[in-house]
Structures are given as C-alpha cells and as structure tokens.
Amino acid sequence: xxxxxxxxxxxxxxxxxxxxxxxxxxxxxxxxxxxxxxxxxxxxxxxxxxxxxxxxxxxxxxxxxxxxxxxxxxxxxxxxxxxxxxxxxxxxxxxxxxxxxxxxxxxxxxxxxxxxxxxxxxxxxxxxxxxxxxxxxxxxxxxxxxxxxxxxxxxxxxxxxxxxxxxxxxxxxxxxxxxxxxxxxxxxxxxxxxxxxxxxxxxxxxxxxxxxxxxxxxxxxxxxxxxxxxxxxxxxxxxxxxxxxxxxxxxxxxxxxxxxxxxxxxxxxxxxxxxxxxxxxxxxxxxxxxxxxxxxxxxxxxxxxxxxxxxxxxxxxxxx
Amino acid sequence: xxxxxxxxxxxxxxxxxxxxxxxxxxxxxxxxxxxxxxxxxxxxxxxxxxxxxxxxxxxxxxxxxxxxxxxxxxxxxxxxxxxxxxxxxxxxxxxxxxxxxxxxxxxxxxxxxxxx
Numbered sequence: 001x002x003x004x005x006x007x008x009x010x011x012x013x014x015x016x017x018x019x020x021x022x023x024x025x026x027x028x029x030x031x032x033x034x035x036x037x038x039x040x041x042x043x044x045x046x047x048x049x050x051x052x053x054x055x056x057x058x059x060x061x062x063x064x065x066x067x068x069x070x071x072x073x074x075x076x077x078x079x080x081x082x083x084x085x086x087x088x089x090x091x092x093x094x095x096x097x098x099x100x101x102x103x104x105x106x107x108x109x110x111x112x113x114x115x116x117x118x119x120x121x122x123x124x125x126x127x128x129x130x131x132x133x134x135x136x137x138x139x140x141x142x143x144x145x146x147x148x149x150x151x152x153x154x155x156x157x158x159x160x161x162x163x164x165x166x167x168x169x170x171x172x173x174x175x176x177x178x179x180x181x182x183x184x185x186x187x188x189x190x191x192x193x194x195x196x197x198x199x200x201x202x203x204x205x206x207x208x209x210x211x212x213x214x215x216x217x218x219x220x221x222x223x224x225x226x227x228x229x230x231x232x233x234x235x236x237x238x239x240x241x242x243x244x245x246x247x248x249x250x251x252x253x254x255x256x257x258x259x260x261x262x263x264x265x266x267x268x269x270x271x272x273x274x275x276x277x278x279x280x281x282x283x284x285x286x287x288x289x290x291x292x293x294x295x296x297x298x299x300x301x302x303x304x305x306x307x308x309x310x311x312x313x314x315x316x317x318x319x320x
Numbered sequence: 321x322x323x324x325x326x327x328x329x330x331x332x333x334x335x336x337x338x339x340x341x342x343x344x345x346x347x348x349x350x351x352x353x354x355x356x357x358x359x360x361x362x363x364x365x366x367x368x369x370x371x372x373x374x375x376x377x378x379x380x381x382x383x384x385x386x387x388x389x390x391x392x393x394x395x396x397x398x399x400x401x402x403x404x405x406x407x408x409x410x411x412x413x414x415x416x417x418x419x420x421x422x423x424x425x426x427x428x429x430x431x432x433x434x435x436x
Contacts, residue, residue, distance in 0.1 A: 027379040029350045029386060033331075036342050040334055071378050073371075100382070102397065122327045122385045125334050 020044040022063035024054035026072045037125050051075025055083055062089050065135050069098045070106050078113050085114035092142045094135040159233040162218035170232030174242045174293050182288050186245040191255050192300040193280040196312040198237040205271050212269040213276055220265050224257045248284050248319055255282040255315045277313035284319035322424045324388030340436040347433045350383050358419045365411050374403035392421040
C-alpha cells in the first residue's frame with residue numbers, strides 16, 4: 001500500500017510541466033517539430049525512432065503520454081499501441097496517434113487497438129496542445145481514482161479510533177507471516193491483552209474517556225514492540241500482537257514489557273490522569289510446522305483468561 | 321512557388337522569438353534527409369521492398385505538406401498508395417518526378433533559409 005502511495009507521489013502532476021512524453025516517430029523532420037513544440041510547452045520529452053525503441057524505453061522508464069506515428073520500421077504504431085495496452089504499467093499511459101488525412105482506416109484501427117486520441121498530420125500546434133490538455137485531464141482523473149482506491153484500502157484495513165490494523169486485516173497478514181515463518185522454520189508467538197475492568201471504566205468515566213484510553217494504549221504498546229511485529233485491535237478493548245522469529249524468552253520479555261509500560265504510564269485523559277492496567281496472555285509455538293493461527297489464538301485466549309483469574313495486571317504463558 | 325509557409329506560420333505564436341531558428345532547423349533537417357528518402361525509394365524499388373518504399377514515400381509526403389510543397393506531397397502520396405497496395409506500375413517515373421520536384425523545393429527552401 002505504501003508502494004502505491006510512493007508511485008502516486010512520483011507520478012502525480014498538476015501542471016503541464018511535469019507531464020512526461022515519449023515520441024515515437026521515424027522521420028527526423030516530423031520528430032524535430034514535435035520535440036520543439038512540446039519542449040516549448042514545458043513538457044519533458046523523450047524520443048524513439050521506431051516502435052521497438054519506444055517499447056524498450058517504456059520498459060525502462062514509463063511515460064505519462066505516448067505520441068506515436070503509424071508507419072514506422074519494425075514495430076508499427078499499431079503494434080506499439082497493442083503492446084502498451086497488453087501490459088500492466090503502474091499507471092495509465094495516454095496514447096495519441098499521428099495519422100494522415102488520407103487514412104481513415106488507420107484511424108479506426110488505431111483507436112480500436114487502444115489509442116486514446118489522434119491528430120492528423122500536418123497538425124495545428126494549438127490543436128495538439130489542446131489534445132494534450134485533454135490527456136492531462138484524463139490522467140488527473142486516474143490519479144484521483146488511484147488515491148481514492150488506496151484511501152479505501154486503508155480505511156478497510158485500519159481501525160478508525162486507534163489507527164491499528166483491524167481484526168480482518170490483522171488476521172490476513174498474520175496468516176501470511178505465519179506461512180513465511182513455517183517456510184523459514186521460525187517459531188512464533190501471539191500476545192493477547194485487554195484492559196482490566198474496562199466495563200467499569202466506561203461506566204465510571206464515560207465512553208469518550210474510554211476511547212481516549214484505547215488510543216493511548218495503542219501508542220504506548222506500539223513502542224513496546226518491534227516495527228516488524230504485527231499489532232492490531234482485535235475487538236472492543238482487546239488487542240493482539242504476532243511476534244515471529246523470536247526466542248520464547250524474548251517474546252515473554254515483550255509481553256512483560258507491554259504489561260509494565262501500560263501499568264507504569266499514566267494515561268492522561270480529559271478527565272485527568274487515570275491508572276490503567278492490562279492482563280496479558282501469551283501463546284508460543286516452537287514447532288511451527290504444527291502450528292496454526294487458530295491454535296495460537298486459542299492458547300493466547302486461554303492464557304489471558306488465566307492471567308485474569310490470577311489477579312490481573314500480569315502475564316500468563318502457554319507454550320508448546 | 322513550390323512551397324508555402326502556412327503550416328509553419330501556425331507555429332509563430334507558440335515558438336515566439338524562436339520561430340526563425342525553429343524553421344531553419346527544420347529546413348536543414350529536410351534538406352539533409354530528403355535526398356536519402358529519394359535514394360531509399362529507388363533502392364526499395366530495385367529490391368522490391370514495398371515496405372521501405374511505402375515508408376519513405378510517406379515521410380516525403382508528410383514533409384512536403386509541412387513545407388506547403390503540395391505537388392511533391394501529392395506525388396509522394398501516389399507512390400505511398402502504390403507501394404501500400406502492392407501495385408507497382410513503373411514507379412521509376414514517379415520517383416524521378418518526385419526527385420525533380422524535390423530539387424525545386426530544395427532551392428526555394430534554401431532561399432527561405434537565407435532570410436531566417
């Protein structure tokens with residue numbers, strides 16, 4: 001998901017100047033006209049003398065807009081269009097075809113093959129400029145679509161209140177991590193914890209304060225685990241971590257650190273400083289080939305129950 | 321006049337002060353590349369390479385239109401069509417005619433070039 005955002009940042013544009021164009025044209029005079037015009041318009045321009053060269057350039061460094069002639073040695077403009085449409089690039093490539101007045105057949109087959117627009121040679125420079133603005137508009141739409149898509153993906157995976165992974169996203173990623181751990185023969189552990197007496201909490205201080213506590217918990221615990229550990233909000237006031245490739249001792253250290261950091265930090269809310277503690281259940285599996293996420297969850301839950309039964313504000317471990 | 325600048329005049333506004341240099345550059349490129357297009361067509365005809373013949377004629381046509389050399393563009397178009405349809409009926413005459421038209425266009429372009 002971060003990759004998508006990075007790509008958008010490097011490829012998004014608002015001004016004509018940032019649009020990158022690849023021209024595929026074998027005739028030097030026509031090519032020069034295009035380069036001069038587009039450079040004058042402030043665009044970043046590259047050229048290729050035939051379809052094959054254009055294709056190879058796109059593989060190495062994509063362009064927002066491709067302006068291609070029809071008739072070229074080797075790979076024709078039509079074949080180039082087909083190839084571009086046949087491959088998945090990181091973003092949409094807008095294609096403008098250079099056609100001749102006398103070839104309406106070319107025009108139809110070009111648009112059908114996937115070109116977005118055309119200009120007839122010899123073209124009026126203002127007309128080409130206008131069509132490039134159209135291209136910009138379409139590309140901007142696509143940018144917005146991509147942004148919306150990643151925003152939606154984010155909303156679907158993260159808990160609104162705490163910013164942690166939600167249950168579904170945590171489970172999906174945990175499965176992936178566990179499969180990897182199995183392949184690498186690493187052990188894994190799950191740490192379950194929830195806030196002691198949270199129900200009374202909400203009853204005493206109200207749900208708004210309860211929400212603040214949840215938020216603070218998320219940030220306090222985030223600093224107790226490593227960046228590559230998975231951390232999610234499981235439900236209500238229950239939280240969950242997946243710790244892979246660590247010894248049992250180290251995993252237990254993390255569980256204890258979580259408990260301690262919560263207990264020792266004063267959680268400041270709009271209601272003043274409130275003491276909060278958590279009970280922690282940890283499940284550990286040495287023989288990962290035997291393990292499943294469900295089994296780990298079950299054990300972690302049992303361990304949590306045990307911790308609660310023994311007086312709260314403590315950890316309990318079940319290891320296999 | 322075998323040429324006219326109506327197509328190139330359309331670039332005056334966008335190119336501004338660089339228009340003169342822009343046109344001079346295009347003329348230079350055409351004058352150095354044009355003879356090669358003619359030669360390529362002759363060679364393509366003798367090699368019976370319809371593809372090269374079509375492409376060279378197509379380029380010559382585009383360039384002809386760019387400089388307002390309509391007669392040259394028309395002859396080039398005829399050659400392009402012939403090659404495209406695979407119906408070569410004595411293209412040699414047409415190629416020679418295109419060549420002689422090119423020579424006229426060339427001298428007029430050189431004259432224009434001198435004023436830029």
